[in-house]
Amino acid sequence: MRRTSSVVILGGGPGGYEAALVAARLGATVTVVDRDGIGGAAVLTDCVPSKTLIATADYLGGLEVASELGVHLEDDQGDPVAEPVAELAAINERVLGLAAAQSSDIMTRLTEVGVRVVAGSGRLESPHRVIVETEAGSEAIDADVVLVSTGATPRVLDSATPDGERILTWQQIYDLPELPEKLIVVGSGVTGAELAQAYLGLGSDVTLVSSRDLVLPQEDQDAAAVIEDVFRRRGMTILNRSRMASATREGDGVVVTLEDGRQVEGSHVLIAVGAVPQTAGLGLSEVGVELSDSGHIVTDRVSRTSVRGIYAAGDCTGVFALASVAAMQGRTAMAHALGDAVTPLRMSAVSSNVFTDPEIATVGISAADAEDNADVEAVMMPLSRNPRAKMLGIREGFVKLFAYRGTGTVLGGVVVAPRASELIFPVAIAVQNRLSVDQVASTFTVYPSLTGTLAEAARRLHPSD
């Protein structure tokens, strides 16, 4: 009889826990070693908490179109009938409660399928032996297969050391007892942009320090332009082409000094200047695992590292810092290691979403790559002409589709709209399954619906046109 494989997973975030579920299903003996809590940063401090906070901000944002829809929130004298007040302590309690519940659900699931979870910090002693430091002491666990999925942590600058009170990383904001009066957000990547708009929506006065010409430099530039415009119209101050040199505490507030000498004063500063992989001190180089200059673990499309039997998944690999990608890498690793059917990771089919209002959802080829390729055709349609958008009071947003000129194969798309994260799925299905624009266009959409514009965009890309 074949011996049961032993799998040890370092890190219990989406990369680790999804892998554990697959490995258990495939009959392995599985141990997950996790330092900070099952669910990882994704569930406890990053993805889940930020999206829960944004849900409250979105709810308040919905009130902004009330008058357009015939609902007056003012009395005859023009005074507000009721002033909605975001109570941060209550919001944070909900955020942290939901994160803890999600973590507990994942723990229950892991236990149900027989995965052993060890609370502690792990490192590799050899390719087939992991040492875990727990409260009770040290434990050595032998493994046929090791998966490293230790994630990433906020990048901290010596000139802006977080104190957890006024100078904050995104992982420290949920302990704030009150809404920051004047919040400075440094960094206009996805983290900075999402949280800047969330606090703006909750009632903070927000200044965004953005190092580039436009916020969200990694996103579709038409989409980023819409978001920057919305930010400004709603009262956010955006300092473009501005880099923070330092952030310091001054009395009851903070001062952010920019590289050109300007100073910005605020009550709090949120530093969102990227993340660094948690790969130091794991014994990786010592056992021969190749790391990139940035400290990420080098992996192939089935999550193999340079050492046989050691796999890696998630933010520690730097492939694409998304919970969904981490989970897929973890599942793929276990399928490969344990002899199940494997589909190598296909980055050209990954969908992602920026949870601003409106949201930006993207899948497949980027606009920049499409522009450089003469064989790719693009169409962009504003949502303002869509009947459902009019009914819902949606003024900004658009749909973009990319397809091969000759065959009409759908290569990607961008949706800028409320709940774009839900609307991108039909485009993701088309990209994943290499559907043609004609197949998308001939699929019934509901009338009236925002997806009607997706079908219309596909019709515009009919190859013979």
Ligand SMILES: Cc1cc2nc3c(=O)[nH]c(=O)nc-3n(C[C@H](O)[C@H](O)[C@H](O)COP(=O)(O)OP(=O)(O)OC[C@H]3O[C@@H](n4cnc5c(N)ncnc54)[C@H](O)[C@@H]3O)c2cc1C
């Ligand atoms: C503010 C923010 C919002 C985000 N929102 C989204 C979103 O909406 N959608 C999305 O798809 N992605 C989002 N992301 C990205 C997503 O959170 C990450 O891609 C995801 O967390 C990666 O999962 P992971 O398993 O690699 O690592 P993590 O979730 O970071 O988990 C790693 C785990 O490993 C543990 N660990 C580390 N070292 C050790 C060790 N030596 N021994 C034992 N355990 C260890 C850690 O304690 C942690 O529990 C967001 C990121 C941020 C910063």
Ligand SMILES: NC(=O)c1ccc[n+]([C@@H]2O[C@H](COP(=O)([O-])OP(=O)(O)OC[C@H]3O[C@@H](n4cnc5c(N)ncnc54)[C@H](O)[C@@H]3O)[C@@H](O)[C@H]2O)c1
């Ligand atoms: N909705 C989501 O899925 C979601 C949300 C948040 C993060 N993420 C993931 O995390 C990844 C990282 O995003 P992020 O925003 O944390 O980091 P990032 O590296 O994408 O953005 C950080 C930004 O800070 C800027 N910056 C650096 N130093 C600066 C300084 N001194 N002053 C001013 N600006 C400075 C950089 O130029 C950059 O634009 C994303 O690419 C995404 O994959 C996903």
